[in-house]
Amino acid sequence: xxxxxxxxxxxxxxxxxxxxxxxxxxxxxxxxxxxxxxxxxxxxxxxxxxxxxxxxxxxxxxxxxxxxxxxxxxxxxxxxxxxxxxxxxxxxxxxxxxxxxxxxxxxxxxxxxxxxxxxxxxxxxxxxxxxxxxxxxxxxxxxxxxxxxxxxxxxxxxxxxxxxxxxxxxxxxxxxxxxxxxxxxxxxxxxxxxxxxxxxxxxxxxxxxxxxxxxx
Numbered sequence: 001x002x003x004x005x006x007x008x009x010x011x012x013x014x015x016x017x018x019x020x021x022x023x024x025x026x027x028x029x030x031x032x033x034x035x036x037x038x039x040x041x042x043x044x045x046x047x048x049x050x051x052x053x054x055x056x057x058x059x060x061x062x063x064x065x066x067x068x069x070x071x072x073x074x075x076x077x078x079x080x081x082x083x084x085x086x087x088x089x090x091x092x093x094x095x096x097x098x099x100x101x102x103x104x105x106x107x108x109x110x111x112x113x114x115x116x117x118x119x120x121x122x123x124x125x126x127x128x129x130x131x132x133x134x135x136x137x138x139x140x141x142x143x144x145x146x147x148x149x150x151x152x153x154x155x156x157x158x159x160x161x162x163x164x165x166x167x168x169x170x171x172x173x174x175x176x177x178x179x180x181x182x183x184x185x186x187x188x189x190x191x192x193x194x195x196x197x198x199x200x201x202x203x204x205x206x207x208x209x210x211x212x213x214x215x216x
Contacts, residue, residue, distance in 0.1 A: 002183065002191075002194060003192065003193045003194070004193075004194055004196065004200075004210050005027065005031040005195045006196060006197065006200040007195050007196065007201075008197075009033045009044055009197055010197030010198045010201045011197075012201065016049075016052070016053070020056045022206050023057075024057065024058040024059055025207070026207040026211070027059065027200075028060075028214075029084070030053060030060070031062045031064060032062065032082075034067060034073075035140075036066065036068060038067070039068045039088065039091050039140075040141030044066075047077075047080060050063070050081075051080050054080055054081035060083035060084060061083055061084070062082070062085075062111075062173075062193075063077045063084065063086070064111075064134065064175070065085065065086065065091075066088060066140045066141065067091065068091055070091060071095070071098075074099070077108075078107055078108045083108055084108060084109045084111060084131075084132070085103045085106075085111065086110070086112060086134050086173075087099055087113065088112075088113045088115070089112055089114050089118060089122055089123055089126075090114065090118060096112060096123075096126055097125075100112065100126060100130055101129075109132060110130055110132075111130060111131060111132040111133065111173065112126050112130050113133075113135075115136045115140055116136055116137065116138070116139060116150070116154075120135070120161075124161055127158075127161060130170060131171070132170060133158055133172050134173040135151060135154055135155060135158065135172065135173070135175075136174075137175060137177055138175075138176030138177050139176075145176055145177055146177050147176060147177025147182055151176075151186075152185060155186065155189040155191050158172055159172060171192045172193070173191070173194075178196045179196060179199035180213050183213040
């Protein structure tokens with residue numbers, strides 16, 4: 001069953017409550033991209049916005065940390081209500097196992113993320129520990145990029161390794177350039193959570209886009 005996680009980065013911040021209610025009514029997960037201007041060149045939003053969303057959210061919040069030193073912020077994001085917290089392997093490297101433990105210790109599902117130029121094999125040592133894997137299908141830091149087709153092979157490789165480890169319950173989340181046009185192929189490749197920003201919030205009928213993706 002595909003879950004759709006609209007990316008709040010693409011929401012209308014002048015009318016954020018409207019888009020929050022769209023997710024509550026039609027989608028499965030809130031995807032929150034936290035950017036620090038250091039790990040990625042862009043800056044997004046911080047705790048005040050996350051807390052405001054948490055006050056209205058009826059679906060789980062998935063916090064994607066595109067930041068250096070994620071260990072400094074994991075406990076606080078858990079405290080404000082994040083049900084899922086992920087960090088980039090590229091920002092953690094050999095500290096990845098400790099960060100996954102830290103997320104679990106704070107009561108959230110733990111995810112590990114890689115950019116399109118990072119070999120998927122780099123995260124294989126953490127598949128027995130992670131609750132989900134987030135494969136970027138664009139480069140982290142900006143919304144509205146085009147989907148990288150090679151992501152499909154990367155999903156298949158991770159799914160194959162999870163199957164080999166008898167860890168098929170681990171979710172594979174994909175983020176970047178996702179729409180109803182490629183949702184079906186992503187699902188058939190082994191993805192279970194699809195993050196979509198522009199495709200949802202810039203559509204005339206966001207609920208219909210979400211419905212199409214869930215049924216792909």
